[in-house]
Amino acid sequence: MPKRKGQMIERTLYSSFLQEDVSLMIYLPEHYSPLYSYPTVYLQDGYDYFSLGKMATQLDHLIAEGKIERCIAVGVPVSDSKKRFDRYSPKGSRHQAYIRFFGEELVSFIDHELATQPISGARAVMGDSLGGGASLAIAMAYPHTFHYAVSQSGAFFDDLDKRIEAYTHSPALLSIYLSIGLQETEVSTSRGNMDLLRLNHEAKERLEQHGFPVYFREFEGDHTWTYWSEDLLHALTHIWGK
Template structure:
C-alpha cells in the first residue's frame, strides 16, 4: 500500500523578524522518532507543496528506498514580503537569514529532539528562494550541508558572497537554470537575464571547489519546469 504522508501547519514567533512564522511540516505517515531522517527546508513553502507537488514526489521516491525525508515548508505572506526577506537588498533579508540559520534550526531541533545532531539539513528554493538558500548555505555550511537551487536570482552581491567564501566545509549543491531564462519578467515589471549570471555563478562555484551539479534544462522561469525537475534532483541528492 502506498505510504501517505501527513502535512500539518505549525507556527511560532520569530524574535529576529518580530512576527509569527507559519511552517508546513510534512512527515511520513509511519514517522518514528527512532528512525533517521533528513530535513528538507523549502523557501516558497506553499508553492512547493501546491505547484511543485513535492510531497507526492517524495512519497513515490521513498517507496523506491530513497532516504527518509521530513519537509519543512516556509510560506511567504505576499510578493512584497517575499522580496523583502529573500532579496539580498531586501529590508528583512538579514533578519530572515538570522531566522533561518539560528531560530528555525533550534526550533526544529526541539521539535525532533531524537534527530538533533544526526540529520542533514537541505535547503531548496526557486528564483529568489534559491538565492536566499544559497546565501544561508554559505553562512552556515556545517548546518546546511546540501543546497538545491532552482533558477536562482544572481546579482553582484551573490557572486561576491561566493567569492568571499573560505570555510573548510562546503555544501553540496544542485544548481539548475532554464536555457530560455534570458528575459524573465520580475514582479516590479523589470525584465532580467537569469541565464548569463547563473552561468557565471556555476563557473565561480567550480573555481572555488564546491561539489556541485549544474544543469541547464530546456525551458523557462516557470513552475512546470521546476516541478518536473524535482524527482531527478531528489534521486541525485538523497540516494
C-alpha cells in the same frame, strides 16, 4: 486521487529576528516515528512547493519506490510579493534577519520538535528563483548547519561575488545543486528582464573557481512551476538518493 502516504502538519514559531510569528508547513514520511531520525529539507516559498510543486506527492512516490531516504520537508510560506522580496532579495529590508532566522531559530526549533538527524549532512535548503538565491545565501552563511543548497532557476545578483569573498570556511562543507531552463533568457524580475541562463552559468563558474562542489543541470523549459516540479525529482534524488 491516490491516498496521501505521508502526513502534513502545521507548526508556528515566533522569530525574534523577524519580530513575528512564522507559520510552517511540514511533511512527515509514511510510518514516521520518533524512534528513528530523518534528514530534512527546508523550503522557501513553502506553499508553492507543496501546492504547485506537489512536494508531498513527489516525496511519497520517491520514498515508496526506494529512490530516496525517508525524510522530512519543512516549508516556510511567504504571504505576498513584498514580504518575499524583503526576505529573499539581498536588497530586501528583512534579508539578513531572515537568514539568521533560518540558521539560528528555525533549525533548532525543528530539531527540538521532530525526530531529525541533527547534522549538516542531513539538512538541505531549497528555493526557486529569488528563493534559490536566498537558499544559497543561507547555506553559505551557515555551512555547518546546511550541507546541501538547492537553487532552481536562481536569481543571482552581484551579491554572490560578495558572499564568496566573505566565505571563510572550507568549500567542501557545501554541496550545491543549480538548475536552470534553456528558455530562461529574458525573465521578468524586480530588476527588469534578466538572462537567468547566463547568470546561472556565471554563478556555476565563480563557485567552481573557488572550490565549491556544484552539480549543474539544464532543462528544456522556462521560469515556471511546470518545469521546476519536474526538476524537483532530480534535486531530491541528487541530495537524498540511495
